[in-house]
Amino acid sequence: MPVGNSKQSWGTLSIALHWLVALCVFGLFGLGFWMTGLDYYHAWYKQGPDLHKSIGIMLFLLLLFRLAWRLFNGHPDPLPTHTEWEKRLAHAVHLLLYLLLFAIMTSGYFISTADGRAIPVFDWFALPAYPLGIEQQEEIAGTIHWYLALTLMSLVGLHAVGALKHHFIDKDETLKRMFYAQKTN
Numbered sequence: 001m002p003v004g005n006s007k008q009s010w011g012t013l014s015i016a017l018h019w020l021v022a023l024c025v026f027g028l029f030g031l032g033f034w035m036t037g038l039d040y041y042h043a044w045y046k047q048g049p050d051l052h053k054s055i056g057i058m059l060f061l062l063l064l065f066r067l068a069w070r071l072f073n074g075h076p077d078p079l080p081t082h083t084e085w086e087k088r089l090a091h092a093v094h095l096l097l098y099l100l101l102f103a104i105m106t107s108g109y110f111i112s113t114a115d116g117r118a119i120p121v122f123d124w125f126a127l128p129a130y131p132l133g134i135e136q137q138e139e140i141a142g143t144i145h146w147y148l149a150l151t152l153m154s155l156v157g158l159h160a161v162g163a164l165k166h167h168f169i170d171k172d173e174t175l176k177r178m179f180y181a182q183k184t185n
């Protein structure tokens with residue numbers, strides 16, 4: 001199975017990265033939502049946010065790698081079944097998904113570092129704080145983080161509906177080629 005992308009097909013690395021990122025994003029949304037409702041005496045009151053932040057920062061590194069791979073490796077051409085408006089909409093949605101992901105991570109970083117402390121990542125390393133000195137930084141960044149996360153999930157919904165439309169209505173290869181890398185010569 002080809003690791004790299006071709007003009008017809010996504011390679012196994014891009015496919016694995018797409019689904020790994022999707023899994024992390026759904027997980028972070030669920031964990032973030034759940035952990036903010038916990039009371040002080042719950043066993044996960046501190047563990048939840050620690051895990052959320054550690055996964056979030058590793059996801060940031062993963063996204064940088066994914067973008068670099070896409071840049072150097074290229075991506076498949078749209079299928080002949082894709083209409084002009086679909087191509088434009090899909091392109092805009094993909095771009096927005098990347099931008100929103102980076103904006104959510106940045107706002108998360110500014111919630112967590114509002115008290116001037118570094119963020120420990122799985123006891124592997126600590127990401128230093130960058131003091132902005134904004135009053136109520138934690139609350140402001142927290143509100144932005146929440147609304148960005150909601151916007152992201154809505155856009156992911158649209159993205160998934162688009163993929164399902166290609167699969168069930170247009171009956172083309174769009175969704176299938178995000179699961180199987182095809183051999184091309």
Ligand code: HEM
Pocket residue numbers: 025028029030031032033036049052053054055056057059101104105106107108109111112119142145146149
């Ligand atoms: C794709 C990535 C991420 C998603 C989808 C996400 C999603 C969420 C959600 C849904 C909440 C609950 C918000 C609320 O109920 O007010 C939350 C809270 C939080 N997130 Fe994230 N998050 C992401 C990345 C990050 C990163 C990278 C960090 C820090 C480095 C971070 C730090 C936090 C913190 C500290 C909270 C608690 C905020 C509070 O107590 O109000 N998040 N996140």
Ligand code: HEM
Pocket residue numbers: 018021022023025026070075076078090094095097098156159160161163164174175176177178
């Ligand atoms: C958090 C969840 C998700 C994110 C952030 C996401 C993000 C993306 C991005 C950025 C691309 C463009 C690939 C690139 O240029 O690197 C893409 C492609 C794709 N995604 Fe997702 N995705 C998510 C979930 C899903 C789900 C749930 C489905 C299916 C139901 C799906 C199906 C697809 C398909 C089929 C493509 C390929 C489109 C094409 O070849 O033109 N994605 N995704």
